[in-house]
Amino acid sequence: MTSRQTPTELILLPSLTAHHGPQGGLVLTQKYMNGAAAFAKHWPGPVSSLVKLSGTPTTDMDHVEILPGSALTSLEQRPTDPDALAQRLAGAAVVLGFLSRYEAPVLALCQRIGVPIVFTSEYSPKTERQIVDSQTQNPLLRLRRKIWISQSDRVRRGMLRQAAGLQCSGTPTHDSYQGINPHTLLFFDNRVPEAAVISDAAFEEKIKALKTGRPLRLVFGGRLIAMKGVMDLPQVAAELRKRDVPFSLDVYGSGPQEQELAAQIAVRGLSDHMVMRGVLDFATGWVPALKADTDLFVCCHPQGDPSSTYPEVMSCGVPIAGYDNEALRGIIAHSNGGWATPMQRPARLADVIARLHHDRTDLAAAARRARDFACQHAFEPTMLRRAAHLLQASRLPDDINPARRAAT
Numbered sequence: 001m002t003s004r005q006t007p008t009e010l011i012l013l014p015s016l017t018a019h020h021g022p023q024g025g026l027v028l029t030q031k032y033m034n035g036a037a038a039f040a041k042h043w044p045g046p047v048s049s050l051v052k053l054s055g056t057p058t059t060d061m062d063h064v065e066i067l068p069g070s071a072l073t074s075l076e077q078r079p080t081d082p083d084a085l086a087q088r089l090a091g092a093a094v095v096l097g098f099l100s101r102y103e104a105p106v107l108a109l110c111q112r113i114g115v116p117i118v119f120t121s122e123y124s125p126k127t128e129r130q131i132v133d134s135q136t137q138n139p140l141l142r143l144r145r146k147i148w149i150s151q152s153d154r155v156r157r158g159m160l161r162q163a164a165g166l167q168c169s170g171t172p173t174h175d176s177y178q179g180i181n182p183h184t185l186l187f188f189d190n191r192v193p194e195a196a197v198i199s200d201a202a203f204e205e206k207i208k209a210l211k212t213g214r215p216l217r218l219v220f221g222g223r224l225i226a227m228k229g230v231m232d233l234p235q236v237a238a239e240l241r242k243r244d245v246p247f248s249l250d251v252y253g254s255g256p257q258e259q260e261l262a263a264q265i266a267v268r269g270l271s272d273h274m275v276m277r278g279v280l281d282f283a284t285g286w287v288p289a290l291k292a293d294t295d296l297f298v299c300c301h302p303q304g305d306p307s308s309t310y311p312e313v314m315s316c317g318v319p320i321a322g323y324d325n326e327a328l329r330g331i332i333a334h335s336n337g338g339w340a341t342p343m344q345r346p347a348r349l350a351d352v353i354a355r356l357h358h359d360r361t362d363l364a365a366a367a368r369r370a371r372d373f374a375c376q377h378a379f380e381p382t383m384l385r386r387a388a389h390l391l392q393a394s395r396l397p398d399d400i401n402p403a404r405r406a407a408t
Contacts, residue, residue, distance in 0.1 A: 007093040008045030015098035017054035021065030030062040037072040038383035050078035094394035101155040116164035124172035125153045130303030134226045165393040170306020171330025185389045190311035194378040198317040207364045215246035219294040224255030229300030234264040239350030245357045249274045290316035315374035319366035337370025
């Protein structure tokens, strides 16, 4: 085999779609591009992303237009013709795709051409059913969607028996699938770099201020949609007011429930406690606000979305109190950096927050544990572990594969 034929490329097949930008480039999220660039730092060969096109933008907040040659990694339109896709993937050392029944033909294609494929997964079947419950009012439609989820899960499990590996974002899918594929990795998605984790000095100053007994500074951040449980936030705030807890609750984000949420804040007379702050830039707005102005993240997610928000807020020295979904329960089990309360019971969540108001020592200890966990799972070490996992699954030749050299 000549060097030209040596399979050295890492090819990424994201579930995220792109659209054409005004300058002729492809528009994708900055978060995704940062992740691809992080893979490239640890990969001894080219890294390319093949993306499907959509006529409309996604609802994400961090869109960027990528022009040819302007990024550290290649971004290309994914071929729609199977033969063209096979030709494009033929030189890959490994492919990383999203675990979906729609990618079963790609798995078969990779097996045919001898290219290993590793999948990444986010939502467990339980979480998918919970999302359907949160977003679908029609009972017949709910049933049909849940049947589809069960059928899809059977397909996914079959795919995992043939795949070269699996990377699980959060504990829900890891708990569901780890027994199927022996080459399974658990990671906690986090785009806060090590340098941006709250410093020792800033953290100690924050804890000192927390222990003065001033009003609790509560925060929620994310898309204002049903699957994030945002309409429970005013109920939690009303329960806290009923318990005479001094607090503020800042809500960051935007979405289809924004006006409804604002109306509920007004109707319940909560404007002195709750303020909607809109959308902040992640690095220059959101992270600094968490570090400087937040004591506790309030999470009313009625489903187990393994949100990157969990480790990200922890990196700012902020513990989490929220509903007992499987993703929050899992990260709390690993970090001991928060509290889980019964699902969709705002009063019970308010009880925990009220107790923490009176027990600042417990709140401070959880903040410290959350920060320690986030340090171990910051952006760079997380991407390093994921890249090492891909190297182990790849057909990259031993002489240029650092994972195999380290094992010998």
